[in-house]
Amino acid sequence: MAQRHKALAAFPTLLRSLRNPSSQKPFKPSSLPSLRFTDTGFTVNGVQYEGSLLCVGNMVLSWSPRKWSEVIPESLSVFQVLRPSPDILILGCGRNIQPVGPELQQFVRSIGMKLEAVDSRNAASTYNILNEEGRLVAAAVLPYGAQD
Incomplete structure (x- = not known):
């Protein structure tokens, strides 16, 4: 119970630091992932x-969408709190390039990122x-064999 109170007490400080980009240090990754x-x-x-995976800088996270139709703004909501915000989001669509709907495009733009949707092979290379x-x-990125 004491740990929970300690974590709750630290939460406002964490949120302030995430919202204040001026307190962020320049991005210098210690170990860049090589994605294949x-x-x-x-x-x-x-x-x-x-x-599926989300990769940002030197972080690699499991990503919930398993097919293109599951790639919606809510599936990318982590980028609303991530600081510093990436310059570009490369969206790996699986085996084939898929059209990105206006809602997803607007969401990514609202965060301040550019969006590039390509097949997953080219997404990994880029x-x-x-x-x-x-x-x-x-x-x-969705797995290369992802079907919709």
């Missing part, structure tokens, strides 16, 4: 992940290249 695709998931720095260039980039 498989039919059912991805390999990041030699570790195999099944399913993410790796931009990361190597030192750009703050995010990738939200």
Whole structure:
């Protein structure tokens, strides 16, 4: 119970720091992930992940959508609180490029990111290249074999 009170007491400070971009230090990743695709998931720095992934800087997170129709603004809501905000979001659509609806486009623009929707093979390559260039980039990628 004491841990819960301690965590709740720290929560407002955490929210203030997330909302205040001036308190953020410049992005300098310590270990950039190298993203490679498989039919059912991805390999990041030699570790195999099944399913969809969100990659930002040196973070790799499991991502809930399993097919293109599940990629909606709510599935990308983590970007509303993530600071510093990435410059670009690379959306890996699976085997084929998919059209991005106006609602998703508006959501990504409202966060201040540019959006590039490509197949997952090209998404992995583009993410790796931009990361190597030192750009703050995010990738939200469906497995290459994802069907809709």
